[in-house]
Structures are given as structure tokens and as C-alpha cells.
Amino acid sequence: MKELRDLARQLLADGTVDVVVGWEDSPRGARPIFATTPDDAGKLIFDTRCLHNLATYLNPRRKQVTDLGKLALVIKGCDAKAVAGLLREAQLDRDRVVLIGVRCGGVCEDSMAPEPVALTPETVAPRCFGCDNREPHLVDHLVGDPRPEPPAPLLTLDERVAALDALTPEQRWEYWTAQFDKCVRCYACRQVCPMCVCERCVADKSRPQWIETASHPRGNLSWNVTRALHLAGRCVGCGECERFCPAGIPLATLNRKLQQVVEQRYDYRVADDPEVTAPIGDFRLDDQQEFIK
Amino acid sequence: MSEALFLSNDALRDLVAGLVAAGTAVIGPAPAGGPSIPGLEERQPPTAKGIYGALEYREVRDADELALGPGMPRLSLKQFFLPQSETLFSWKQRGADVEIRETPIAFNPRVVLGAKPCDAAALEIVDGVMDWEYRDELWNGRREATTIFALACAVEDDHCFCPSVGAAPDTVKGADGLLTPITGGFLVQATTAKGEAFLAANRARFAAPPAGGADEARAYREAALARIGENAQIDAARVRDWIEHHFEDPFWATLGVRCNGCGACTMVCPTCHCFDIVDEEEGVGCGTRRRCWDTCQAGKFTLHASGHNPRADQIARYRQRINHKFAVYPLKFGEVLCTGCGRCVRTCQMGQNIGEILVAIDEYAQRTGESGDASAATGPAAGAAP
Numbered sequence: 073m074k075e076l077r078d079l080a081r082q083l084l085a086d087g088t089v090d091v092v093v094g095w096e097d098s099p100r101g102a103r104p105i106f107a108t109t110p111d112d113a114g115k116l117i118f119d120t121r122c123l124h125n126l127a128t129y130l131n132p133r134r135k136q137v138t139d140l141g142k143l144a145l146v147i148k149g150c151d152a153k154a155v156a157g158l159l160r161e162a163q164l165d166r167d168r169v170v171l172i173g174v175r176c177g178g179v180c181e182d183s184m185a186p187e188p189v190a191l192t193p194e195t196v197a198p199r200c201f202g203c204d205n206r207e208p209h210l211v212d213h214l215v216g217d218p219r220p221e222p223p224a225p226l227l228t229l230d231e232r233v234a235a236l237d238a239l240t241p242e243q244r245w246e247y248w249t250a251q252f253d254k255c256v257r258c259y260a261c262r263q264v265c266p267m268c269v270c271e272r273c274v275a276d277k278s279r280p281q282w283i284e285t286a287s288h289p290r291g292n293l294s295w296n297v298t299r300a301l302h303l304a305g306r307c308v309g310c311g312e313c314e315r316f317c318p319a320g321i322p323l324a325t326l327n328r329k330l331q332q333v334v335e336q337r338y339d340y341r342v343a344d345d346p347e348v349t350a351p352i353g354d355f356r357l358d359d360q361q362e363f364i365k
Numbered sequence: 366m367s368e369a370l371f372l373s374n375d376a377l378r379d380l381v382a383g384l385v386a387a388g389t390a391v392i393g394p395a396p397a398g399g400p401s402i403p404g405l406e407e408r409q410p411p412t413a414k415g416i417y418g419a420l421e422y423r424e425v426r427d428a429d430e431l432a433l434g435p436g437m438p439r440l441s442l443k444q445f446f447l448p449q450s451e452t453l454f455s456w457k458q459r460g461a462d463v464e465i466r467e468t469p470i471a472f473n474p475r476v477v478l479g480a481k482p483c484d485a486a487a488l489e490i491v492d493g494v495m496d497w498e499y500r501d502e503l504w505n506g507r508r509e510a511t512t513i514f515a516l517a518c519a520v521e522d523d524h525c526f527c528p529s530v531g532a533a534p535d536t537v538k539g540a541d542g543l544l545t546p547i548t549g550g551f552l553v554q555a556t557t558a559k560g561e562a563f564l565a566a567n568r569a570r571f572a573a574p575p576a577g578g579a580d581e582a583r584a585y586r587e588a589a590l591a592r593i594g595e596n597a598q599i600d601a602a603r604v605r606d607w608i609e610h611h612f613e614d615p616f617w618a619t620l621g622v623r624c625n626g627c628g629a630c631t632m633v634c635p636t637c638h639c640f641d642i643v644d645e646e647e648g649v650g651c652g653t654r655r656r657c658w659d660t661c662q663a664g665k666f667t668l669h670a671s672g673h674n675p676r677a678d679q680i681a682r683y684r685q686r687i688n689h690k691f692a693v694y695p696l697k698f699g700e701v702l703c704t705g706c707g708r709c710v711r712t713c714q715m716g717q718n719i720g721e722i723l724v725a726i727d728e729y730a731q732r733t734g735e736s737g738d739a740s741a742a743t744g745p746a747a748g749a750a751p
Binding site for chain 1: 397400402403439440449450523524618621622623624625626627628629631632633641643645655657658660663665677678679680710711712714715716718720721
């Protein structure tokens with residue numbers, strides 16, 4: 073912690089950055105802090121509750137953040153995939169941000185716990201299972217001691233997907249229809265997504281109205297399916313959409329399924345290297361294209 | 366307030382069964398349902414969000430489904446008066462002939478048993494705008510068809526702040542009566558003519574209170590009042606005055622910076638009532654006009670046809686949320702548009718905390734003086750934002 077706070081103080085003091093975005097403790101668990109003074113820097117923390125993907129604040133749509141000046145951003149290894157995604161899609165100028173990487177031993181599912189949560193199969197975030205980025209790449213500074221590997225979760229995302237894949241199409245349809253039925257169409261999933269960078273989302277277009285805004289089954293299905301498909305091969309798997317969903321829709325399971333499909337068809341896994349091209353921005357002669365008849 | 370009666374747990378079962386048999390819908394807090402993946406039910410990890418979100422208001426068929434104890438339903442009661450999406454009318458057009466099918470505005474009787482007092486109070490506050498220059502037939506029709514018994518609250522957690530906004534854990538505002546838990550059941554009191562009529566119509570279910578029942582109920586309510594006294598407290602009038610005169614204050618920039626604009630706070634809020642009206646075509650020459658919940662936290666909410674947006678960023682949108690609730694609505698309708706339920710605090714995954722923000726505004730207003738002279742003050746640094 074001291075290493076992180078000292079570094080933030082130094083970056084602020086020597087004018088390298090105007091603000092350091094990291095995590096702080098609050099009356100309701102860990103949350104983002106925009107530190108602009110040495111005092112603020114003293115509030116920075118990193119523990120198992122720091123599961124927010126702060127790369128979402130690099131999103132060019134967030135004028136209130138771009139207005140603050142030059143940023144330093146504290147990221148975990150998984151968050152680096154989102155930064156790489158923004159760089160890959162030309163949404164971010166790498167010189168605009170100083171990246172402070174923290175070595176991570178996994179996070180829990182509850183950012184709002186009053187104190188750091190010990191990681192057990194019950195508490196660990198499923199996305200931490202098999203993590204290959206516990207030491208972030210792409211960063212300007214790396215802090216923290218190496219941490220042990222997190223325990224396996226009670227139920228992995230792949231197991232959830234497999235259980236759904238084992239159902240008949242009718243059962244799957246019933247499951248997802250019932251899930252989407254809960255949707256209140258707040259678009260929290262889109263707002264928090266670090267990869268939802270569109271200046272104007274298709275859901276907000278009204279001439280024509282591609283996606284009905286009413287939360288009836290038709291509108292809910294078209295929004296949720298469109299959101300998922302627009303993130304195929306782009307979703308970094310941070311699970312923030314699911315965490316923010318006030319209706320409790322298991323969006324991370326849906327996203328994981330699409331990751332698997334993209335991996336099988338295009339041999340692509342979400343990378344934290346912006347030089348690796350993603351299928352959405354790449355064409356290869358040996359791409360599977362049997363759907364073009 | 367009517368004389369207190371006793372509703373035993375057994376009588377509650379009979380009451381609900383009788384109401385359901387007679388065609389009256391019974392709504393109350395109940396464990397949240399939802400589909401699970403077949404075969405994995407046993408291995409689902411416990412919910413990380415604790416007691417919050419474990420309940421929902423829904424129509425029940427049986428009193429055993431009700432959860433009349435602690436726990437804050439994820440969404441408020443407003444969905445039963447202003448649904449997330451509802452049909453206003455449908456149309457069919459053939460040449461010059463237009464056929465309009467209106468939505469019925471008569472509603473079957475309903476009873477809410479165990480509303481959170483803050484959720485019932487919210488309905489009365491929103492009545493102000495729904496029966497203002499235009500009388501909203503759907504809202505008022507549902508209000509009239511519904512009898513509400515609130516359940517005296519024992520205070521959920523540190524994020525409740527109802528006394529600061531004119532309510533209390535045992536407020537009966539917006540309700541027709543109050544249930545207070547006592548040994549073996551509930552002490553029941555009606556507080557409106559509608560509530561009294563309900564008790565009279567179901568008199569057989571209610572008994573005289575047991576000895577000591579009234580004292581037990583009083584002790585329960587006093588304990589809740591003492592508990593809520595430990596939570597955040599603000600002077601709503603001072604906050605209102607400060608907001609009214611400081612629309613451009615730099616302090617706002619510190620309050621909204623971490624907000625994502627996801628709007629989840631407005632969806633779970635019992636008093637947020639903004640809606641969007643959409644025409645959805647459903648074939649050639651026919652369609653449906655619906656109204657759906659909307660949120661002031663979305664950029665599109667104020668986007669003009671010209672492309673100009675008077676609320677250009679999230680700072681302006683967050684200010685709008687606070688401004689509307691704690692200054693505009695009180696000035697127009699005489700009541701704060703908030704019941705202190707704390708749902709927005711429990712829901713916000715980025716840690717925007719309205720209780721903390723109101724305290725910060727209140728303290729800032731005191732520091733800058735009652736006159737509200739912003740030039741005398743130095744705004745706190747961004748990082749010091751609550």
C-alpha cells in the first residue's frame with residue numbers, strides 16, 4: 073500500500089499527472105477515488121474488494137474525466153485487457169495516461185464488504201479462475217508483492233456455460249427469456265462497460281428505432297442480444313455489466329459463451345497486447361465464412 | 366388512528382387466503398425468485414449482496430410466501446403504480462379510418478401487506494406530480510384501487526436516513542395502516558378511512574391485542590427510532606437553500622466525478638418517476654403507445670433534436686438528480702423527493718453515496734454561510750469528494 077501511495081504522491085507532486093484514479097475505502101466498501109492531492113494519495117488502497125474495472129474511466133465518452141487533465145490509472149492484470157482494447161480500437165492515446173499496475177491475487181465478488189474479504193471458493197470472483205494476468209502488462213509502474221493464486225470458485229463460468237449448453241434449445245430459450253424478463257432497461261451494463269465506446273449507442277437511436285425501448289420481452293431480448301453480440305470478440309470478461317445490473321441478470325455467463333465461440337472460430341483470446349488484432353478488426357483468407365452462401 | 370387490533374400469524378394466513386379467493390390481489394415483500402440453471406441449483410454460491418436484493422415485492426397467493434421481517438426489496442413499490450413499461454393505447458389505421466383502443470383505467474382491488482414505510486411514503490410524495498396540472502388516470506386509478514398496510518421498520522442498515530427527509534421508521538404517510546410485529550403476529554392500526562374499511566370488511570381475522578401487546582409494539586418502534594438516530598442526519602431546508610442558490614458551484618464537480626451515469630439509482634428509487642413515451646409500430650398501420658421508465662442520468666434524456674445537450678456531462682446530470690430531489694420538487698410540491706430508503710446507496714457499484722453527499726452539502730452550506738455566498742468558500746479538492 074505504501075509503495076502505491078508514495079508513487080501516487082510523487083506523480084502528483086512532480087506534475088506528471090493531474091489526478092490518480094484508484095480505489096479508496098468508504099462507508100460502503102471499496103470504491104473509485106480521484107486523487108488530486110498528496111492527502112488524497114494517502115487514501116489509496118488495493119485489496120480483494122477492488123474489483124472495479126477502472127479502465128472504464130478512460131472511455132472517451134466520459135467528459136467529466138477527460139476534463140480533469142492527465143490521468144494515472146491503477147489497474148489489475150485483467151483490467152489491462154480493457155486498456156489494450158481501447159488502444160487497439162484507437163479510442164485512447166497511450167500518452168494520455170500513466171498506468172500503475174498492481175500485482176493481484178484475485179478479487180472477491182463484493183466490493184461493498186466493510187473490510188477485505190478472505191478468498192475462498194464461496195467468495196472468489198469466478199473470473200479469477202485460471203487467471204493468466206496476475207502481474208499486469210502494458211504498465212508504466214508495477215507495485216505490490218506477488219500474491220498467491222486465488223482458490224477455484226464453487227462454480228466456474230465455463231461450468232455455467234456447459235450446463236446451459238447441455239440443455240435443449242427450448243430450455244435455453246426459456247432460461248434466457250426469464251432472465252431478460254427481469255431487465256429494467258437502465259443500460260447500466262452499457263454505461264459501465266469499458267468497451268462500450270460508441271458515441272451514440274444503437275439503443276439510443278430513434279430514427280429508425282432499431283431496439284424498442286419498452287421492457288417487454290421483445291424489447292428486452294433485442295437489447296440484451298444486441299449488447300452481447302456487439303461485444304463478441306471485444307468483451308474483456310471483467311464482469312462489470314453483471315455486477316452493475318440492478319436486476320441481477322447473469323450477463324457474464326452470456327459474455328463467456330461468446331468468448332468461447334470467438335476462440336473456437338477465430339483462435340482468438342482477449343489479449344492485453346494492443347498489437348494483437350481482434351477478429352472484429354481483421355480479415356484473413358482462412359476465416360470461416362461458410363455462412364456466406 | 367383506529368384502535369389497535371391483533372393479527373396472529375395464523376389469522377394472516379386466513380386473511381391472505383380469503384382475499385385471494387375473493388379476487389383481491391395481495392402484494393408484499395417475498396424472497397426474490399428467478400430462474401436457475403438446471404442441475405446447478407445446489408452449487409450456486411450465496412448471494413454476495415447480502416440481505417439487500419434477496420427480497421422483491423410481488424403478488425403472493427399464500428401468506429407463507431411473505432417475508433414480513435427485515436430486508437429491503439431490491440426494487441421499490443412504485444412498479445405497481447408506474448410499471449416499467451405500460452400500454453397507453455393501441456391504434457390501427459386503414460386509409461382515413463383510425464381505430465384507437467384505449468387502456469382500461471378501472472383496476473381490480475389490491476392490498477399491499479408489509480410495504481416498507483419509506484416506500485408507501487414515496488407514493489404520497491409522487492401523488493403531488495401525478496395529480497397536478499394533469500391528473501394521471503393510470504397512477505391515480507391504481508392508487509385508489511390499492512389499500513396499503515406498511516410494516517413498521519426496524520431500520521435496515523447504516524444507509525437509511527428517513528428522519529432527515531421528513532419520514533420515520535414507523536411513518537404511515539402514503540399508507541392506510543400500520544403493522545407492528547409483536548409476539549405471535551402483528552399489531553394492526555388503520556390510519557385512513559380506506560384502511561378502516563378494510564379492517565371492518567375482514568373483522569373476523571382480527572382480535573383484541575394480547576396483554577402487553579401495545580407496550581411491545583411501542584418498544585419496537587422506539588428501538589427503531591433510536592437506531593435510526595445513529596445514521597446520517599441533514600437539515601433538508603438548509604440543503605435546499607444552498608442548492609437553490611448554487612447551481613454553478615464548483616462543488617458539484619467533486620460530487621459527480623465517479624458517477625457512471627448508469628441510472629440504476631433512478632430505477633430502484635421509490636420516488637423517481639420520469640418516463641419516456643414511445644410509439645412502437647407492430648405491423649403496417651398499427652402499433653402501441655407505451656410509457657417506460659426513463660432516467661435523468663442518461664445523456665439522451667436531455668438531448669435536443671439540434672444535437673445540443675444542456676446537460677453535457679455526468680457532473681451536470683448528477684447535479685440534476687440532487688437538484689430535482691432536494692430543491693426543485695420541495696419548492697414546487699412542498700416535499701423532498703426522497704424518503705431516505707438508501708436503495709441508491711446499496712445499489713451503486715461505484716460508491717456514490719447520497720447520504721454522504723447530502724451531509725457534505727449540508728456541511729459545505731454551513732461553512733459558506735447561511736447567505737449562501739459561494740465566493741467566500743473554497744471548494745474542496747476533487748479527491749475529497751464523498
